[in-house]
Amino acid sequence: MAVKAQRQLMSGNEAIARGAYEAGVTFASGYPGTPSTEILENIVQYKEHIYCEWSPNEKVAFEAAAAAAWAGARAIVTMKHVGLNVAADPLMTLSYIGVEGGFVVCVADDPGMHSSQNEQDSRHYARFAKVPLLEPSDSSEAKEFLIRAMEISEKYKTPVILRTNTRVSHSYGIVEIAERKKNPKKIAFEKNPPRFVTVPLYARQMRNKMEQRSKELFEEANKNELNKIEWRDKSLGIITGSISYQYAREVWPDASVLKLGFSYPFPDKLIKEFAAGVKKVLVVEELDDIIEEHTRSLGINCIGREFIPGIGELSISTLQKSRAKMEGRQIPAEKPLKYAEQLPARPPVLCPGCPHRGVFFALAKHDVIVMGDIGCYSLGTFKPLSRLDSILCMGAGISMAHGLDKAGEKKKVVGIVGDSTFFHSGITGLLDIAYNKGKSTIIVVDNRTTAMTGHQDHPGTGRTLMGEKTKAISIEAIGKACGIERVVTIDPYDTEKTQKVIDEELNADEPSLIVSYAPCPLKERKRVGEIRWINEELCKNCKMCLKLGCPAIDGSGEKPVINKLMCSGCGLCEQICPFDAISPVEKGQL
Numbered sequence: 001m002a003v004k005a006q007r008q009l010m011s012g013n014e015a016i017a018r019g020a021y022e023a024g025v026t027f028a029s030g031y032p033g034t035p036s037t038e039i040l041e042n043i044v045q046y047k048e049h050i051y052c053e054w055s056p057n058e059k060v061a062f063e064a065a066a067a068a069a070w071a072g073a074r075a076i077v078t079m080k081h082v083g084l085n086v087a088a089d090p091l092m093t094l095s096y097i098g099v100e101g102g103f104v105v106c107v108a109d110d111p112g113m114h115s116s117q118n119e120q121d122s123r124h125y126a127r128f129a130k131v132p133l134l135e136p137s138d139s140s141e142a143k144e145f146l147i148r149a150m151e152i153s154e155k156y157k158t159p160v161i162l163r164t165n166t167r168v169s170h171s172y173g174i175v176e177i178a179e180r181k182k183n184p185k186k187i188a189f190e191k192n193p194p195r196f197v198t199v200p201l202y203a204r205q206m207r208n209k210m211e212q213r214s215k216e217l218f219e220e221a222n223k224n225e226l227n228k229i230e231w232r233d234k235s236l237g238i239i240t241g242s243i244s245y246q247y248a249r250e251v252w253p254d255a256s257v258l259k260l261g262f263s264y265p266f267p268d269k270l271i272k273e274f275a276a277g278v279k280k281v282l283v284v285e286e287l288d289d290i291i292e293e294h295t296r297s298l299g300i301n302c303i304g305r306e307f308i309p310g311i312g313e314l315s316i317s318t319l320q321k322s323r324a325k326m327e328g329r330q331i332p333a334e335k336p337l338k339y340a341e342q343l344p345a346r347p348p349v350l351c352p353g354c355p356h357r358g359v360f361f362a363l364a365k366h367d368v369i370v371m372g373d374i375g376c377y378s379l380g381t382f383k384p385l386s387r388l389d390s391i392l393c394m395g396a397g398i399s400m401a402h403g404l405d406k407a408g409e410k411k412k413v414v415g416i417v418g419d420s421t422f423f424h425s426g427i428t429g430l431l432d433i434a435y436n437k438g439k440s441t442i443i444v445v446d447n448r449t450t451a452m453t454g455h456q457d458h459p460g461t462g463r464t465l466m467g468e469k470t471k472a473i474s475i476e477a478i479g480k481a482c483g484i485e486r487v488v489t490i491d492p493y494d495t496e497k498t499q500k501v502i503d504e505e506l507n508a509d510e511p512s513l514i515v516s517y518a519p520c521p522l523k524e525r526k527r528v529g530e531i532r533w534i535n536e537e538l539c540k541n542c543k544m545c546l547k548l549g550c551p552a553i554d555g556s557g558e559k560p561v562i563n564k565l566m567c568s569g570c571g572l573c574e575q576i577c578p579f580d581a582i583s584p585v586e587k588g589q590l
């Protein structure tokens, strides 16, 4: 695909995808997770050149891409920060073995937890695994750094981490478009056990080589132009990187800056040179004080954490407060946003017509403990459903239900996971239950998509990321193969049968798997059924329908009413109304 030099407006994630294309990448894998998802979604447009896939989880995605790089391909793997925990096992050892073709781990952090269960700082992984870390601060750099990461990876035969965060991944900026580079390597895995087999005999040798590589990378970081000093007023020198660089430039426009783009290994010589040239050193970094601690370890007196918050996202206004505090000025009071008080509250709720609602509603009739998981169904935590008692991480709904049960919890324990989460890391938990004679009830709320991150495909959907039809793996068959004998499928829109099955399975003295099967209506882009309305004359105002927590049912007036524009026609409210006051809207009523 020949392109003339041109400029395009791109998000950071689009730019990384473009960078992968231009760098000559031919293999890309990942697991969806905000804020990283759009990297692979954008790589699909280059599918003539790049094989790409959603893997069942980040570890699998990492290993598949690493093997491609061993064969000489240029490969990337994408994930969010918590996904890197899942892929940490192969990362640690791949750092020993190294790669042949370039291999870049694209990880996106979520400071402020817009869509995550924690806000861990992935920069730690670079030091932990002894691999280089590159951190772009805008879309243009996101593309450029991906290409540079690929070059560094091939030069030093090491995996490289390209770390972004929500603002870099999702903000838009101008990106220069260039031609695709060709990977000169022939794709072929060359057998060489001392190179690829980590039995202790060889692994010890690799460990020593890795140390030598670290020394070379240390020199590289000191001379690499991704780390640069911008001399301005020398009374204050700021060491920063990633999105914090943009904020710092706005708030301290006159200060000198050491911008770290190649941020691990730390460029010690450059840090010392910079510190020696300014009167005071301030470190501005989001989340953990990694650069600050290291700067201090070099014997440099610096300030940072006492003024820069370490929790949540930084922003221009946060740093303006930091600056005021540093300068002993009164911190300006924040002006309330115009009209903010008039905006209606929008509590997080399941969508109208969401199939998970039927399961939570049926569960609400039982005094059980429900171990939840990561996905849309986490919204079942909130009132009025209030039917989720825990969330730890992907797949934990199943294994923790088992642990609680085995610990001697008197109440029946239920584990709830989604379909994508089940394939991601739920299966081994189910094996644990069957193998170790557990008796929890596991419900897979199978809405036929990875809904929370924007409807990506997974092994159960029968479709690949590249748009090809494929085998749709059966959750029920996996359940049986794992040794669970009670496996039952329900239609969550059928309240009576759903209730009956849940009652039966909760009373069973053995483990069971319930698959609640109904596609996400948002993915299907159609209503589940006919729009409902409430006949005011029949309505006795018992408020039973409000217990569903459907945002289409408005309970703010004297009696509940259904917002016909929002109603998805799932029929749950009609089934639970004890006075037959709810029915489909007849033609002409709309």
Ligand code: SF4
Pocket (backbone or CB within 6 Å): 534, 538, 539, 540, 541, 542, 543, 544, 545, 546, 560, 576, 577, 578, 579, 580, 581, 582
């Ligand atoms: S459940 Fe039926 S009767 Fe009760 S408030 Fe809702 S519509 Fe009215």
Ligand code: SF4
Pocket (backbone or CB within 6 Å): 352, 353, 531, 532, 548, 550, 551, 552, 553, 562, 566, 567, 568, 569, 570, 571, 572, 573, 574
């Ligand atoms: S049918 Fe009832 S429960 Fe279903 S979306 Fe419409 S109002 Fe909500």
